Each structure stands twice: as C-alpha cells, then as structure tokens.
Amino acid sequence: MxxxxxxxxxxxxxxxxxxxxxxxxxxxxxxxxxxxxxxxxxxxxxxxxxxxxxxxxxxxxxxxxxxxxxxxxxxxxxxxxxxxxxxxxxxxxxxxxxxxxxxxxxxxxxxxxxxxxADPALIPDFSVYDRPDIVSSRDYLHVGANYELINDNLLDLSHAAFLHPFLAPESFAARSRTRVEQEGRTVYSYLWNDDEEITPLFRLVWDKAAGRGDMRSHMRWTAPSNLLLDVGVTDVGGDPADGPWLPSAHLLTPETETSTHYFWMVGRNRQPENEELGRIIHGGIKQAFETEDEPMIAQVAANMAGRDFWSMRPAILVGDGAAVRARRLLARLIREEAGGIPQPPESVAPEPLRVTS
Amino acid sequence: MxxxxxxxxxxxxxxxxxxxxxxxxxxxxxxxxxxxxxxxxxxxxxxxxxxxxxxxxxxxxxxxxxxxxxxxxxxxxxxxxxxxxxxxxxxxxxxxxxxxxxxxxxxxxxxxxxxxxADPALIPDFSVYDRPDIVSSRDYLHVGANYELINDNLLDLSHAAFLHPFLAPESFAARSRTRVEQEGRTVYSYLWNDDEEITPLFRLVWDKAAGRGDMRSHMRWTAPSNLLLDVGVTDVGGDPADGPWLPSAHLLTPETETSTHYFWMVGRNRQPENEELGRIIHGGIKQAFETEDEPMIAQVAANMAGRDFWSMRPAILVGDGAAVRARRLLARLIREEAGGIPQPPESVAPEPLRVTS
Amino acid sequence: MxxxxxxxxxxxxxxxxxxxxxxxxxxxxxxxxxxxxxxxxxxxxxxxxxxxxxxxxxxxxxxxxxxxxxxxxxxxxxxxxxxxxxxxxxxxxxxxxxxxxxxxxxxxxxxxxxxxxADPALIPDFSVYDRPDIVSSRDYLHVGANYELINDNLLDLSHAAFLHPFLAPESFAARSRTRVEQEGRTVYSYLWNDDEEITPLFRLVWDKAAGRGDMRSHMRWTAPSNLLLDVGVTDVGGDPADGPWLPSAHLLTPETETSTHYFWMVGRNRQPENEELGRIIHGGIKQAFETEDEPMIAQVAANMAGRDFWSMRPAILVGDGAAVRARRLLARLIREEAGGIPQPPESVAPEPLRVTS
Missing domain, CATH: 2.102.10.10 (Rieske [2Fe-2S] iron-sulphur domain)
Structure with missing residues (x-):
C-alpha cells in the first residue's frame, strides 16, 4: 500500500x-x-x-x-x-x-x-494566501514520477544552485546555513544565505536600491505531501517581517504510483497592483518547474525503473536530512495505517509560516 | 481462454x-x-x-x-x-x-x-442484405475494448436516450416496452415505443407527412458476437411489413482481449436511388458509433482496468436482461469448448428478422 | 542472462x-x-x-x-x-x-x-577502414528488435533477392554458391554468384564497360554481434584483389532485449574524390536498411511477441547454416559467462577480410 x-x-x-x-x-x-x-x-x-x-x-x-x-x-x-x-x-x-x-x-x-x-482541522494551514496583503496566483503541473521524488526535490533546495541558474548562483551551495526540525507530521527545512548579493528575482520585487541582503528559503512539509515555502529577503541583519516575501505552496497529490498532480501557488507582499510583476514571477517559477524540475524528476524516475528508493542504496549528503526524515515518517504512517494502528490525533495543523533564525 | x-x-x-x-x-x-x-x-x-x-x-x-x-x-x-x-x-x-x-x-x-x-450453415443469416429491395452500405470501426462490452451496449438500447440524442429522445426510456427471448445460441431483445412522435431519422426516409407512429428496435444476437438490428416504424397500429425499415448488422470480431473489429452495415427499404439519403443515414450512424458509442465503451474498458466484469459486481437494471443472458450463454460455450465438451449441433441459423409484438 | x-x-x-x-x-x-x-x-x-x-x-x-x-x-x-x-x-x-x-x-x-x-586485442579487426585507399562513411540506425534477429538477417544474405530488389535480382537465390566456416568466436558465411550480369550498384563504381562478372558477398561475424561484409566484383575468373570493393561494417550493440543500436559503415576502393558517388552508395544502403531491413526485422520481433526463438521451432533452410552456428555459439558463451566458466583466451582477433573461393 x-x-x-x-x-x-x-x-x-x-x-x-x-x-x-x-x-x-x-x-x-x-x-x-x-x-x-x-x-x-x-x-x-x-x-x-x-x-x-x-x-x-x-x-x-x-x-x-x-x-x-x-x-x-x-x-x-x-x-x-x-x-x-x-x-x-x-x-x-x-x-x-x-x-x-x-x-x-x-x-x-x-x-x-x-x-x-476527515477532520477539516487537519488541513495544513495555508492561510497566508487568505491575507489581504498577499496577492497570489495558481497553476498546475502533471509530473511523471512518484510524489516522494518531488518531496525529495523540495526538501533539499540546495539543488537550486545547479538546476535553477535564474533562482540561485552556484556559489550559494557552499555558503548556505541549514537546519532541520520535526514536529508531529511536519518537517521544517530551514536554509539561510546571509549577506549575499540580492538575486535577480528579488531585485524585481524590492523597491530599494539593489545591494546585499539576508535571504531565506524555509520549507515546511506536512505529511504526506503538502509544502509551504517561505522565500524572502531582508537588509543584512534585518527583520524577516519587513522584507519582500514570495511564499509558495507546493501541493502534491499522488495520481498513481508513478505520476503526481502538482498544484502550486505563489504570492507576494509587494506591489499588489502590478500585474506585469505578477506575471513575471509566476512565469519564472513556472518555467523552472516545467523545464528544469519536472524533466529532472521524470528522468530520475526513469533511471529508477520501478526499483524501490532505499533498495538503490542512495548516497546521503548533508542536505538530505529533511527529505530522509520525511521519507521515514511517511513510511511509518503508511505502515501504521495499513496495519490498522490508530493514528495519534493531531487536530492542530502547523502554523502557516514560522521564521526561525 | x-x-x-x-x-x-x-x-x-x-x-x-x-x-x-x-x-x-x-x-x-x-x-x-x-x-x-x-x-x-x-x-x-x-x-x-x-x-x-x-x-x-x-x-x-x-x-x-x-x-x-x-x-x-x-x-x-x-x-x-x-x-x-x-x-x-x-x-x-x-x-x-x-x-x-x-x-x-x-x-x-x-x-x-x-x-x-466449420459448417457454413452455422453462419448467422444476414440474407436481408442480399434482397433486391434493400440498399446497403458497409463500414468498419476499431474499438479499444473487449467485444463483450459492445455486446452489452447493443443488447441494451435504452442507452440511446442518454448517449444518442439524435436517435432517441430522453423521454423514450420510461415509455419503452421490452421483451427478451432465447433460442439456442441466439438471444432476441425486443424494444417497442408505440404511438410516439416520429424520430428525425425516420422523417428523413418516410415519404409521408410527419406525425406519430409505432417504432421498434429489435436486436438479434447470435453467439459469440454477430448482431442484427431491426429498426423500423409504422403508422400507429400498422403492419411492420409496410413501414420504412433500417436493418443494421453489427459484426464484432475480437482482435485481442482488449480490442475489437467492429464491422457494420446498414440498409434501407426506401428510396433506393437516393444516394444522398444513403450518405446521410450512413453518416449519422457512423457519427453515433465513432463519437458516442466507441468513446463510451473505451472509457468503460479503461475504468475496468483489466478487472473481470462480474468481479466488479455490476448493478442490474431491468434493461440488462438480454445482455446478461448473452454473457452467461457465451461463458458457458467458452467453458465447454475449453473443456472439450461436444457442442450441441445447431445447423439452422436464425432467420434474418423476426418481428414480434 | x-x-x-x-x-x-x-x-x-x-x-x-x-x-x-x-x-x-x-x-x-x-x-x-x-x-x-x-x-x-x-x-x-x-x-x-x-x-x-x-x-x-x-x-x-x-x-x-x-x-x-x-x-x-x-x-x-x-x-x-x-x-x-x-x-x-x-x-x-x-x-x-x-x-x-x-x-x-x-x-x-x-x-x-x-x-x-578488457583486452583491446579482442576488438575485431576493422582496420580496412584505416587504409588510405579506402574512403568510408558512417551512420546509425535504431532497430526495434533483439540484436540476434539482426545477426540472422546479416548471416543469411539470400534474403536480398526478395527484400532488396535494388541490390540483387530474384534469380540470384537459386544460383548462389555458399560455404560456412567457423574459427573460435568467428563465423564466416561465404556467398558467390559467378558469371552474373553486374548489379546496378557495381555499375556505378566500376569504371569499365558494364557486362558480366563474379560477385561475392562474404560475411564475417564475431561474437556477439560485430560483422564485416566483403562485397565485391571482378571480371569473370578475375582476382578479388583487383575489382571494385564495398566493404561494410555492421556493429550491433544491444540496447535492451528488444532493441538494438545498429552502427554501420561503408567504404569503397574506387573514385575516392567522387563525393557524389559516396552519397549515392551511402544513401542506397541507408534506404535498404531503413525502409526494407528494419521494418522487416521489427515485424518479425512483433510476430514473435516475446517468445523464445527456438521455442517457435523455426523451419531451417540451407542458407541458415551460418546464423544457426552463430546463435549456438553465442548461447554457449552467454551460458558459460553466467556460470562463471573461464573463457578460452583469444587474443588474436580475426583478420579484416579473408577472401576464399
């Protein structure tokens, strides 16, 4: 199962x-x-x-x-x-x-x-998209791969430095600080790049002279596969609540064992009336997902050729901590459900964003 | 087998x-x-x-x-x-x-x-298409489904009211009279709609003021999958031998377990020289088969996803009598053949049309 | 395996x-x-x-x-x-x-x-393509069939009379002389047609009045699937070293059990500067492979529908000697390798061409 x-x-x-x-x-x-x-x-x-x-x-x-x-x-x-x-x-x-x-x-x-x-209180909290100060847009992508490979992709954003040249420079990889936390059915994967040159995406949304800043890419994953990504920038040493912010939701619904419905949504807290800016952000993310992530993940699935992930004895890097936790947690939940073991109640869904530093 | x-x-x-x-x-x-x-x-x-x-x-x-x-x-x-x-x-x-x-x-x-x-006398009788007063045309359709699903479709014409708006109004469903008979390897499925407004198809072929009439759609199925449909109309209370008549043959040949060659033929007993009328009748039927029946049957096959029909415990409606008999008879014949049990001789094929009321 | x-x-x-x-x-x-x-x-x-x-x-x-x-x-x-x-x-x-x-x-x-x-000395000798007097061109074809079916095709060139009208007349079949030899992991399949009307292909390359000649099509197969075809013509009774010569290499690399990489190369010893002639020869062979051989071999694979070759009890003709030897030798080598039986050393690869008559 x-x-x-x-x-x-x-x-x-x-x-x-x-x-x-x-x-x-x-x-x-x-x-x-x-x-x-x-x-x-x-x-x-x-x-x-x-x-x-x-x-x-x-x-x-x-x-x-x-x-x-x-x-x-x-x-x-x-x-x-x-x-x-x-x-x-x-x-x-x-x-x-x-x-x-x-x-x-x-x-x-x-x-x-x-x-x-079916307790509605168990729906993970994506209320950030209900806030009046957040403008958002939605899209859909069909992925020819098992959903856990997309969990892996999203829970280790160090791939951005290699797969998404528009989103992150290669040099980010070595300078990132990371931390992983787990609470109940939720795994948090924090990633900071402090005092870096602002990336092109944030130059577009920040009505401020380009320069250096603290950037963050914090992922919140809730079993089985609903993720919220808190991407933002502040002045060096600044308060995360102040800077531009591009929260994105990654809602993965398994279609079959080998294909996934990938619903995604991106919001911003700057220039709500600027529709052209909205199209640029949406289009840039869409291009990364459709021309970089999806082909990569589908290729990985093809390379696995139906074999079980762990049976292939994957090498583990430092950035895999969150993905490995998520895989283990999910495997345990599926085993327990199949075995009829009662699930621990968890009526409080995770808060929408939790900025830790 | x-x-x-x-x-x-x-x-x-x-x-x-x-x-x-x-x-x-x-x-x-x-x-x-x-x-x-x-x-x-x-x-x-x-x-x-x-x-x-x-x-x-x-x-x-x-x-x-x-x-x-x-x-x-x-x-x-x-x-x-x-x-x-x-x-x-x-x-x-x-x-x-x-x-x-x-x-x-x-x-x-x-x-x-x-x-x-291989006794030629066992070929079902489609001699109606050899008659000088019947003009006919032939065609072929490849269907992506097991042939028994097409048997089901043809042996329960009550679907026409929902799937073929050009052929029958929805209101037909509740007013139809039906009867099922079986003789040897042949199942007859009779369907009458008495004193109804003439359907558009018959208005085309009947050189008579449009009005009300008795309509019939009688199906003759011979195991395993050769069917003759007697569709006709008369004045209310009239003699079936007098009215316009559009007999159609539905000759299903299994290609594989999941695909079927569907050979079909339609004739008429009116306006033999009117080639334009022949094209309209042929084209209307072709469109119903290709854009309504075939997609429906292929979708059913996809929904079954390789499962056995009976294992899915289908709900049985009143109109399923003929199809269920045909399925059971065919299953028995296949079992007997596979088991080497001699078949009862049946050298007399069914007569081409048998109008009962 | x-x-x-x-x-x-x-x-x-x-x-x-x-x-x-x-x-x-x-x-x-x-x-x-x-x-x-x-x-x-x-x-x-x-x-x-x-x-x-x-x-x-x-x-x-x-x-x-x-x-x-x-x-x-x-x-x-x-x-x-x-x-x-x-x-x-x-x-x-x-x-x-x-x-x-x-x-x-x-x-x-x-x-x-x-x-x-991995001893490089085991690479079969295709040094004919390194000779200064041989001009050659290379190409690639993906074949939707197991590589042994292509071995079969190449080791019995009697098919040319039926499948390749441009390369050989039908009448060749009955008049061919053949011989099969085997040495270690190499099988030689010799085929002569003596005193025949020169085929159109050789009329193109032979700067001599068209007429009759001795033609040869000698195949050298080295396990598992690298073949060298020595095709040439001489005056009747002439010395093979003198006439025009079109050696072709057929290098088959299994992709999967049901598909093959077919690398091929054709050379000539006449008119090295005539690029137009090179294009005609290359194009003629390419067309035979792509429009005649490949569809035939893929159709054979489809007809076999995953069944084992020998389980289908193929009828054996006189021309099958070389292909049958190759199949048996290859089956033995694969069995021995899978069983861990040491292979006999064979550090001397076959010579590039060996003209026997």
Missing amino acids: PFLFDAWYVAGWSETLGETPVRITILGEPVAIYRAEDGRAIALGDICPHRFASLSQGKVFGDTIRCPYHGLRFDPAGKCVHNPHGDGTVPPGALVKSYPVVERHHALWIWPGDPER | PFLFDAWYVAGWSETLGETPVRITILGEPVAIYRAEDGRAIALGDICPHRFASLSQGKVFGDTIRCPYHGLRFDPAGKCVHNPHGDGTVPPGALVKSYPVVERHHALWIWPGDPER | PFLFDAWYVAGWSETLGETPVRITILGEPVAIYRAEDGRAIALGDICPHRFASLSQGKVFGDTIRCPYHGLRFDPAGKCVHNPHGDGTVPPGALVKSYPVVERHHALWIWPGDPER
Whole structure:
C-alpha cells in the first residue's frame, strides 16, 4: 500500500471548478468532482456501478449527477436516487464512494480515507494566501514520477544552485546555513544565505536600491505531501517581517504510483497592483518547474525503473536530512495505517509560516 | 481462454479485399487474407514458420502466397510448396494454419477453431442484405475494448436516450416496452415505443407527412458476437411489413482481449436511388458509433482496468436482461469448448428478422 | 542472462562525440560517455548514486563530470571526487561503474563486463577502414528488435533477392554458391554468384564497360554481434584483389532485449574524390536498411511477441547454416559467462577480410 489514505489532498483549485464536472485520479482512484446547483463541491467515485461509465462525463441535476450511459443519478452521499427505466426501481448495490470535500485556501481538499476521520482541522494551514496583503496566483503541473521524488526535490533546495541558474548562483551551495526540525507530521527545512548579493528575482520585487541582503528559503512539509515555502529577503541583519516575501505552496497529490498532480501557488507582499510583476514571477517559477524540475524528476524516475528508493542504496549528503526524515515518517504512517494502528490525533495543523533564525 | 474458437467471425468486407493481401488479427492470431488469382479468398496464419516474417507483406502467385523475407511459398492448405534456395528442398515443418473462409452476405467469414466443424450453415443469416429491395452500405470501426462490452451496449438500447440524442429522445426510456427471448445460441431483445412522435431519422426516409407512429428496435444476437438490428416504424397500429425499415448488422470480431473489429452495415427499404439519403443515414450512424458509442465503451474498458466484469459486481437494471443472458450463454460455450465438451449441433441459423409484438 | 558482458561493443562513432556528454543504453545499462578536456573518451554508469539523476545531462570539468542535480563530480574511475555542499565531505558509496573505452577504427568501443578482461586485442579487426585507399562513411540506425534477429538477417544474405530488389535480382537465390566456416568466436558465411550480369550498384563504381562478372558477398561475424561484409566484383575468373570493393561494417550493440543500436559503415576502393558517388552508395544502403531491413526485422520481433526463438521451432533452410552456428555459439558463451566458466583466451582477433573461393 504505497499511499496514505487518511489525509487531505488537493484535488483542484476552487476557481477552476465550474459547471462542468471534472475527473481526477487520486491515489489510483478515479474521482468525479462537480458543483451542485447551489455551488457546493461534491466528490464521488467516478465509476458508475451499473456498466462502469464515468459519472464525470454526465450532467448535474440539483445536487445529483447523472450517468451519461444509461441515466442513473447519484446524490452527494454516492447513493443512486433515480433510475429512468421501467418502473424506476433503484437496484440494490447502486452506490459509489463519496469523498469528504472542503474548500479552503483557494483549494478543493478531499479525503480518500475513512470519512469518519476527515477532520477539516487537519488541513495544513495555508492561510497566508487568505491575507489581504498577499496577492497570489495558481497553476498546475502533471509530473511523471512518484510524489516522494518531488518531496525529495523540495526538501533539499540546495539543488537550486545547479538546476535553477535564474533562482540561485552556484556559489550559494557552499555558503548556505541549514537546519532541520520535526514536529508531529511536519518537517521544517530551514536554509539561510546571509549577506549575499540580492538575486535577480528579488531585485524585481524590492523597491530599494539593489545591494546585499539576508535571504531565506524555509520549507515546511506536512505529511504526506503538502509544502509551504517561505522565500524572502531582508537588509543584512534585518527583520524577516519587513522584507519582500514570495511564499509558495507546493501541493502534491499522488495520481498513481508513478505520476503526481502538482498544484502550486505563489504570492507576494509587494506591489499588489502590478500585474506585469505578477506575471513575471509566476512565469519564472513556472518555467523552472516545467523545464528544469519536472524533466529532472521524470528522468530520475526513469533511471529508477520501478526499483524501490532505499533498495538503490542512495548516497546521503548533508542536505538530505529533511527529505530522509520525511521519507521515514511517511513510511511509518503508511505502515501504521495499513496495519490498522490508530493514528495519534493531531487536530492542530502547523502554523502557516514560522521564521526561525 | 477468453474466446470461442469454433465460430464464424467476419474478417473483412468482400468488396475491400482486392489484389493486395491484408493482415488482420483475430482472437489474438495474426491472419493473412488474400485472393488467389482466380478470385477465391484464402486465410492463412500470417507468421512464416522459417524466420517469422508476415506472409501478408508478400506477393500472390496463382493460389500461393510468397513470404517477403526469403521467398518460401505457401498454398491454400498452409503447406510450403516452393523453396527458391539451393536444391529447393522444402523443410519439414514448414506449415501455417489454414482457416476455412466463406464469402456470404457481403462479408468474409472465417473460422478460427477446428476446421472439421466449420459448417457454413452455422453462419448467422444476414440474407436481408442480399434482397433486391434493400440498399446497403458497409463500414468498419476499431474499438479499444473487449467485444463483450459492445455486446452489452447493443443488447441494451435504452442507452440511446442518454448517449444518442439524435436517435432517441430522453423521454423514450420510461415509455419503452421490452421483451427478451432465447433460442439456442441466439438471444432476441425486443424494444417497442408505440404511438410516439416520429424520430428525425425516420422523417428523413418516410415519404409521408410527419406525425406519430409505432417504432421498434429489435436486436438479434447470435453467439459469440454477430448482431442484427431491426429498426423500423409504422403508422400507429400498422403492419411492420409496410413501414420504412433500417436493418443494421453489427459484426464484432475480437482482435485481442482488449480490442475489437467492429464491422457494420446498414440498409434501407426506401428510396433506393437516393444516394444522398444513403450518405446521410450512413453518416449519422457512423457519427453515433465513432463519437458516442466507441468513446463510451473505451472509457468503460479503461475504468475496468483489466478487472473481470462480474468481479466488479455490476448493478442490474431491468434493461440488462438480454445482455446478461448473452454473457452467461457465451461463458458457458467458452467453458465447454475449453473443456472439450461436444457442442450441441445447431445447423439452422436464425432467420434474418423476426418481428414480434 | 540474455547478453554477453565480456565483449567489446560499439557505443558511438568517434567523430560524433564532441564536448557534450551523451547517454546510451547498452545491454540494459544507461551509460554516460564524455570527452575529458584533454580529449580522452570516458564512459561511466549514467545514474548518480545520490538522487539518481543522469550524469550525461551534466557538465565536464577537466576529466570529471558534474551531476546536473546537486553538483557531485565523478572522475574517470567513477569515484565521486567533489561535493560542493556543506564541508565538502564525499559520502561513502558515491561511486558509479567505469567502463573501459578504446577508440579504434573510427568507433568508440566499450566493455560492459569485467574490466580485468578488457583486452583491446579482442576488438575485431576493422582496420580496412584505416587504409588510405579506402574512403568510408558512417551512420546509425535504431532497430526495434533483439540484436540476434539482426545477426540472422546479416548471416543469411539470400534474403536480398526478395527484400532488396535494388541490390540483387530474384534469380540470384537459386544460383548462389555458399560455404560456412567457423574459427573460435568467428563465423564466416561465404556467398558467390559467378558469371552474373553486374548489379546496378557495381555499375556505378566500376569504371569499365558494364557486362558480366563474379560477385561475392562474404560475411564475417564475431561474437556477439560485430560483422564485416566483403562485397565485391571482378571480371569473370578475375582476382578479388583487383575489382571494385564495398566493404561494410555492421556493429550491433544491444540496447535492451528488444532493441538494438545498429552502427554501420561503408567504404569503397574506387573514385575516392567522387563525393557524389559516396552519397549515392551511402544513401542506397541507408534506404535498404531503413525502409526494407528494419521494418522487416521489427515485424518479425512483433510476430514473435516475446517468445523464445527456438521455442517457435523455426523451419531451417540451407542458407541458415551460418546464423544457426552463430546463435549456438553465442548461447554457449552467454551460458558459460553466467556460470562463471573461464573463457578460452583469444587474443588474436580475426583478420579484416579473408577472401576464399
């Protein structure tokens, strides 16, 4: 069982779910997501129990969705409530799985596991994107690799010096300070570059003469795969609360064992009306993800050729601390869930940003 | 063994087999089909026993076909009869399978099973297309799904109200009368809609003021997968022999366990000289098959993801009676054949059309 | 174990390996090939032992290659010699496989087996392409089939009469004389057509009135899959040393069990300055390989559908002697290597051409 089912995963952006139902495969399960006529988001197993058509190809009536093949209708609980044929008897067993859904922080969160445990308080805190002083934009990338390889990528940002020349100079690698912390199901990976020449990205957003500053790239990972990256700069020795700030969310939802839905979102606390600046930041990140990270991660997956990560005896560098913790924690959670061991309650989600220095 | 081998399957339309040999895979077996110089159709295993080249890429000499790789020639019995190398000795074991072939009702029928049992009288009766008062046209569709899913589709036409808006209004579903009968290896699925507004398709062919009529869609399925659909309309209470009539043949030949050759043919008993009308009818049906049925059936196959139909515990509706009977009968025939149990003789094929009310 | 590892395989043409590293999969193993700054060719396992990125996507520094993901550098022995992170400690186990490489006869030869046995004297002799009187050109073809099917193709040139109308008339098949010899790991397949009308290809290169001549097509195969074809023509009864000559090399390197790198090279001993003639000869051969041989061999592989060659009980013709010997010899060598049986020393490679009549 390679997945953690009792967890919240992003299934889409709120703003992109309109009147037309959509299909998304999550943890290997096809899911139909639609809005009832009252606007509520509903997620059902996408395979009709009659002749296995995709409900997501059907139409919405009230809060029900109608199968496109023979017209059975299912309600938000997944129960067939209308059969248009003959005397209209609803056959026993005409039931699909219903997934708890919460709309929060611009995203549609769904819970593939036991609905009894689907506590919305367990959704990690991305409330930074709800703040009035943060302008943000959202996007999506399909990655041809297991989600844990993306966790690895994000939890060791030392790769930026080699893979992302636009984001970090090579010389950063040797001068970075790092620290790793863990609390419950959350791992924090802190990375500082103090008193460095400001990178081009921050020159764009900082209405201040270019010069030197303290830069940080702090990653917060919450099991199984929702990450918040606090990237910011201050004057040398300055207060992190003052400087320009580009928080980005990296919300990874396993599609299958070998592919991942990568939902991402980037915000800024400067020049909220400057749409051109927003496009430049969004476009620069998009290019890094699509032309640098994704091909690299897909190539790594191809090189692994289906082999287990640990069976390949990876060499461990100093920067791998956070990723290794995350892998071990996640493996333990999946083992425990599969074994039926009760999970420790954790109703307090991590705070959105925690700047430590 | 998922297939019934002792049966006739359509391997092509007579009119499309010319001087060039063709290859078609049937029940997982690649078959070369060619015409001898005297015009006779011949079907041989397509893999040369020497170095496994495809005979269908070769040339015909008299009634033999020559392998394109090293030039061995095979006769209609599948025996190598010419070796162009050295002293011309024909190596022992140079033999390919020979398939019985019959040309009938515009089609090339082949028998993949025991040639001893290949009785042409077992070819289902599609003689309606040989009648002088019926004008017909033929076509072909490759379907990315197991043939039994197409049997299911055709044996429950109640899907038309949802999948084919051009062919039937949604309101048909609740008002249809149906009946299922079985005789030997044939299942009849009758469907009537009495005293309905004439559908657009029949308005095209009926040289009569549009109005109300009795409509029928009667399907005749013969194991394993050759179907004849009797679609027609009469005045309310009228005699089925009088009205316009659009009989269509649905000849399904399994290519592999996950793909099917769908040969189809549609005829009409009205306006034989009106070629434009023929194109409209043919085009409308083609569009329904290619843009509505095929994507639906392929999606169902994808949703099943290799699982067995019954293992998925399908919900059964009233309209599934014929399809369920066909599945059970076919499963029994395949089991019996695989187990070597003699089949009951059935030398009388079903009559072409049987209108019951 | 379908491959012979203790053997030299061509991994590329010397002239096409420039400053940019390349990746090639050989015997199922991804290999990074690059030139050190001093020009030396180096071949390393292409999967970084840290996070499994492809070294071939990285950059060369001196004689090391730097991983594109996190910047580890590896030396020609495959040892990690530089870690740019933290205190620069090189983690234990950071090692990739290093392949012996020799550049000879225009090609890069690599040895995937035990480096201790990588004796350059075992490289088959293709020194004909080093002679000042031979002008040659090189090319590459990817073949979607196991390399032994290409061995079969090349060791039985009787197929030319059927598959390559430009190269040989059909009537050749019955009039050819052949002989097969074997010495150590080399099989010779001789084929003569005496006193025949000169084929079009040789009319192009022979500055002599067209007429009749003695033609030969002698193949030398060295296990596992490097072949030299001596194709030439003389006056009837003439000396092979005098006539026009088109020696071609066929250097097959298994990529996987189902695909092959086919490096080929063709030379001529006539009109060295006539570049147009060179293009015609090269183009004619390229067309035969790409449009006639490769599709045939790929089709054979498809027809075999993963089955073992001998399990299909191939019919054996007189022309199969050489190919059958090669298959048996190769099977024995692979079995012995897998079983750890010491190979007989064979430090003398076969001579480049051996004209027997």
